[in-house]
Amino acid sequence: MGSVPSQNWLRRLGGVLFWSVIAAAFIGPGTVTTAGAAGARFGPALLWTLLFSTIACLLLQEAGARLTIVTGLDLGQALRARYRGGATGTGVLLLVLGAIVVGCAAYEAGNVLGGVAGAALGIDLAPGLLTALVGAGAALLLLAGAPGTVARLLGLLVAVMGVAFLVTAWRLGPSVPALLRGSIVPAFPEGSGLLVLGLVGTTVVPYNLFLGSGLARGQTLGEARFGLSIAILLGGVISMGIVVVGTAVRGPFGFDALAGVLEQRLGGGSRMLFAAGLFSAGFSSAVTAPLAAAITARGLFDDGRGRWSAGSWRFRATWFGVLAAGVGFGLVGVRPVPAILLAQALNGILLPLVAVFLLLSINDRRLMGSGINGVTGNAAMAAVVLVTFLLGATHLTAALAATFGLPRPQGAPLLAFALAVSALAAWPVVRELRRRRLGGGE
16 A cells, blocks of 8 residues: 555656756756846845746646647647648748747757856866767757657756755855745836846746647646646746845856856855756756757647657757757857847747637637636736737847847836737737637637
């Protein structure tokens, strides 16, 4: 009898390890930079932003996983089924594919360089050699087996990353009342607007939704909800730990600056801990970005004849192309700025569209049956969708402004634009939501 609880416990632990891939995906070098800069400039005052964005990430990921488990279609397949044929359908699929693949390839350079930066803090090797080693390690991990196997292996890296950042944060001895106040009481210190959006934007990422939905196949709803809840909440706590670590810096934030301050205050061991955390963040994201691109492409193009299996040349060519792009830019030591701007613009359009699609799909009675959302779930999802419009407007306007050399809109004008777009979209979304809940289907 005693073995049954043990087996259940091991299965739940395995589920958390499996779903830690989502935390690995959203805690990358960009998160370390943004969260660290938030801590350096504003202390723990912006922790509430990470609490909100973690909950938003959990809501969207649960919706994507539930869609797959109940219907048997992952997010990419559901989009293809809904928008099949015609100019509109082709446009939607091209937007999704372009945003995910271009975005993953553009951001992959940052992931690789982040992993190299972490390794360089503890290993004295040439940057080019470190870049090649990070790329080769990511390729070997992606070749290791099915996406589920890769997810579990990445869960171990998330554990290393969590220990590194949380132990470092604890050793800094932060004020517990200040941490609680920063986590619960929303505050907008002067000049914090872009960092608030940045913290949310590094946690709620479009390609992660396709990754999570694709990995949900074969899971039960209870297992997925438990594993996602624990893994994503732990990811949020790790991100908060990075904010606390960032408070050690006084002045401009940078990886070298932070490592130096930690070494002075806490000893050489803290430098190595930070190096391990930064490397784990970069390397794990360098694996998840190509994997997400391949899973998305499979969902959009798989015809059920096994030509997009994890071992197929199509699946491997997709992730290899994304990885090769990141390693290539890493070897020349630059980030592909034009590609990043394009990815930001495409993701600015894609994120709110995917969020609305998820909201409508999980309220479709003909599609989901008894698995549709309740009133509380819809209220929470509506708030998240509103935030995705704000993020989308931010990314889109920032990309357009940078492309044409215009001032970047901030503050009230940006918020007014996002709210105006949301208001225009609200009525048709609400009408379609009501129709689907009544059984109108597609």
